[in-house]
Amino acid sequence: MSKxxxxxxxxxxxxxxxxxxxxxxxxxxxxKSKLIxxxxxVSGAYVQIAIASALSSEVLYPQKPFGSDDKKELLPEKIYDEKTEEELKQEERYFELLVKQANAKLDEIGNEEGRQDD
Known part of the structure; x- marks a missing residue:
């Protein structure tokens, strides 16, 4: 707008x-916010792959930057091995057990310190 x-x-x-x-x-x-x-x-993805490749010989760090060629190379879909349904169920049962143990421990602590509603 001019004067x-x-x-x-x-x-x-x-x-x-x-x-x-x-x-x-x-x-x-x-x-600008979306670009940042x-x-x-993307930086986090590079760090994740770098850590995974340092800890496991099965994961390789990319040879070229993501999206550097005409094919628009995407982030790798699998960095870690997928777990079977049985392994997932076993993990779920394990975590449920941990939660039950933690709840029991909290109840035990509450009983030792005394409750106000008795």
Whole structure:
């Protein structure tokens, strides 16, 4: 907006221009925020793969950056071996047991310290 336009516009015209400018700036900020978020996510993926490749010989660190070629190489879908249904059920039972033990321990501590509702 030029100085001449500013001095000769109505309040309504100024408010419309201000609203358009504000919307444009908000869109720019949102785009920058999304870009920073995505870059952080990709950095985290690289760190995750680096740690996994250091701990396991089955996981290899990528030879090229993600998306570096025409094929748009995506993040690897499997970094760790998938567990069978039986292994998942066994883990679930194990964690349920841990929760029951923790609850029993809390009840035991409550009984030792005395309860106010007795």
């Amino acid at each position: 001449h336009d500013f001095l000769h516009c109505t309040i309504k015209e100024f408010q419309l221009r201000l609203k358009a400018w504000r919307n444009q700036k908000e869109d720019e900020i949102n785009q 978020d995505y870059q952080s996510w």
